[in-house]
Amino acid sequence: MEKFVEQGYLYDFYGELLTERQQQVYESVVLEDYSLSEVAEDLGISRQGVHDMIKRCNKTLEEYEQKLHLVEKFLNIRAQVKQIRVLAREYHSDEIVNISNEILEEL
Amino acid sequence: MEKFVEQGYLYDFYGELLTERQQQVYESVVLEDYSLSEVAEDLGISRQGVHDMIKRCNKTLEEYEQKLHLVEKFLNIRAQVKQIRVLAREYHSDEIVNISNEILEEL
Structure with a gap:
């Protein structure tokens, strides 16, 4: 980074x-x-x-x-949530895209 | 809690x-x-x-x-990822379910 x-x-x-x-x-x-x-x-x-x-x-x-390794932990989660968002867009699941976006705003 | x-x-x-x-x-x-x-x-x-x-x-x-409010932050994310998992099961999206599980194991 x-x-x-x-x-x-x-x-x-x-x-x-x-x-x-x-x-x-x-x-x-x-x-x-x-x-x-x-x-x-x-x-x-x-x-x-x-x-x-x-x-x-x-x-x-x-x-x-x-x-504490908390930045590392949260960056891993961030990457995984981004993966979920990509997949959710493919599935046209707006609900999952929205929750993913909410999580990414918090992280 | x-x-x-x-x-x-x-x-x-x-x-x-x-x-x-x-x-x-x-x-x-x-x-x-x-x-x-x-x-x-x-x-x-x-x-x-x-x-x-x-x-x-x-x-x-x-x-x-x-x-730091990091436990609070983490518990919020945990709840949201659980929501994603419920929705992903409805959409039969195994990939999203799997990533959700990975995140929940880390949290």
């Missing part, structure tokens, strides 16, 4: 376990694509400080995934 | 975030149904000590769920 996509999933699943300040910095840099310098200026810390915070966040998020 | 079932799910999802000793005690008491006194004797601590550890574990597991 692309690094950026993977980071997004890890943050989706485990982001709430970071501190509020870490969440704020992580969202600005990784999700909203502000530069390290911009965020550093906003927070009144060094560019290197922001860089270190992001690195620490990634490490924390990866450690949670290594223990 | 029954308390026992709920505890099992919480432990399935977040148990790895407890310490090794907590996991050991939790599994003995909650999952394997040993008595507090038996576990206390094994570990050489008081019955009250075991009781407090279990209480603390439950609190920790519940806090993770309050932050």
